[in-house]
Amino acid sequence: LPTPTEPPPESLAPDARGVLVLGAGDLGRVGGRDPQQYLEPVRQAFASHARGETVLPLKPYLYAPGPDHHPADRIIAMPAHVGGVSGLKWIGSKHDNPTARGLPRASAVIVLNDPATNRPIAILEGALISSMRTAAASLVASQLLARSDSATVAIVGCGVIGQRHAEAFTQCWPALERLVLHDVETSRAVELSEFLSRRGAVDVDVAADAEAAARAADILVTCTVGASPYVERSWLSPGSFVANVSLVDVTEDVFTSVDKLVVDDWDQCNREGKTIHQLTTRGVLSREDLYAELGEVVVGTKPGRENEEEIILLNPMGIAITDVACAHLLYRAAVAAGVGTWFDLEGTE
Numbered sequence: 040l041p042t043p044t045e046p047p048p049e050s051l052a053p054d055a056r057g058v059l060v061l062g063a064g065d066l067g068r069v070g071g072r073d074p075q076q077y078l079e080p081v082r083q084a085f086a087s088h089a090r091g092e093t094v095l096p097l098k099p100y101l102y103a104p105g106p107d108h109h110p111a112d113r114i115i116a117m118p119a120h121v122g123g124v125s126g127l128k129w130i131g132s133k134h135d136n137p138t139a140r141g142l143p144r145a146s147a148v149i150v151l152n153d154p155a156t157n158r159p160i161a162i163l164e165g166a167l168i169s170s171m172r173t174a175a176a177s178l179v180a181s182q183l184l185a186r187s188d189s190a191t192v193a194i195v196g197c198g199v200i201g202q203r204h205a206e207a208f209t210q211c212w213p214a215l216e217r218l219v220l221h222d223v224e225t226s227r228a229v230e231l232s233e234f235l236s237r238r239g240a241v242d243v244d245v246a247a248d249a250e251a252a253a254r255a256a257d258i259l260v261t262c263t264v265g266a267s268p269y270v271e272r273s274w275l276s277p278g279s280f281v282a283n284v285s286l287v288d289v290t291e292d293v294f295t296s297v298d299k300l301v302v303d304d305w306d307q308c309n310r311e312g313k314t315i316h317q318l319t320t321r322g323v324l325s326r327e328d329l330y331a332e333l334g335e336v337v338v339g340t341k342p343g344r345e346n347e348e349e350i351i352l353l354n355p356m357g358i359a360i361t362d363v364a365c366a367h368l369l370y371r372a373a374v375a376a377g378v379g380t381w382f383d384l385e386g387t388e
């Protein structure tokens with residue numbers, strides 16, 4: 040709770056009754072498709088988290104009953120308070136949306152609330168922000184945990200999150216010379232490779248399997264919807280950095296043998312039967328084995344990479360402070376630019 044000496048927060052809303060609705064097109068008009076735009080709010084969110092300035096309740100996972108339950112069939116409520124603003128990402132996922140329905144796996148809305156009144160002031164399309172902030176978190180982590188001369192980035196899983204990472208590394212990682220892509224659906228890796236090759240910024244290769252991709256990588260990013268781990272310790276080169284974005288891909292052996300294990304938030308990672316949760320439940324891993332939360336490295340209370348040899352694993356559960364921080368930035372930009380559609384929440388009859 041705030042101390043009584045704190046001044047009351049100022050309203051962010053230009054119109055006390057208005058709610059600004061921002062679709063993906065609106066977000067694109069205020070920089071929402073530019074990977075660079077997301078780096079600073081994401082970095083700042085991690086820094087605030089390390090300084091204890093955020094509120095981040097554990098996110099509930101809603102699994103509707105049904106046959107053949109897949110772990111990626113869920114809706115997650117992700118509330119957070121960061122940078123003086125509260126908000127919620129409500130993100131739904133069905134693993135077979137792309138293959139069975141031609142729809143993205145994930146879809147979302149983000150609601151921002153005015154700090155002065157706690158009223159909702161904006162509803163933003165959330166899947167774009169979510170995917171962009173996920174890639175931004177991997178970039179911010181790479182700047183601290185990867186070798187700065189990492190020239191080859193491998194991406195396993197070439198759906199939306201894999202594409203965002205490919206774009207973000209292409210645009211924001213100066214040392215990048217070569218992208219290596221792999222997807223169980225080879226056509227997806229080929230399609231992404233052709234898209235990136237048309238831009239011509241880097242060499243792009245499609246790997247026949249995940250092992251070939253991982254062995255080539257200075258930086259390895261997993262972006263699959265696989266159900267079981269497959270990235271083995273022996274595939275990782277000395278000095279490599281792994282961002283285990285899809286959370287189930289890296290084998291337990293990697294978690295227990297890397298030089299540094301980093302997470303975004305330890306409590307959030309210890310849930311939903313993800314690998315860290317399984318390892319702590321069995322007593323194989325504990326908080327003492329964790330090197331750092333990423334925010335501690337961002338603010339410098341823990342050093343990042345310390346030599347050219349260490350293998351570092353980031354396990355980013357995905358935390359709502361990054362969504363709210365990025366949504367806040369885009370909301371401000373949209374208000375300033377007059378972008379979006381306003382509606383009166385209570386309305387008139």
Ligand SMILES: NC(=O)c1ccc[n+]([C@@H]2O[C@H](COP(=O)([O-])OP(=O)(O)OC[C@H]3O[C@@H](n4cnc5c(N)ncnc54)[C@H](O)[C@@H]3O)[C@@H](O)[C@H]2O)c1
Pocket residue numbers: 111134137143144145169170173195196197198199200201221222223224227249262263264265283284285286355356357358
């Ligand atoms: N940690 C985070 O912050 C965060 C944030 C957003 C999404 N995610 C995760 O990222 C993953 C990808 O999301 P998406 O929206 O891109 O999904 P998507 O369905 O669009 O793409 C997933 C891709 O992975 C491929 N794939 C599945 N299993 C594979 C395997 N074993 N090897 C290689 N390729 C494989 C699929 O063919 C598909 O192209 C999901 O698991 C999601 O939960 C994590």
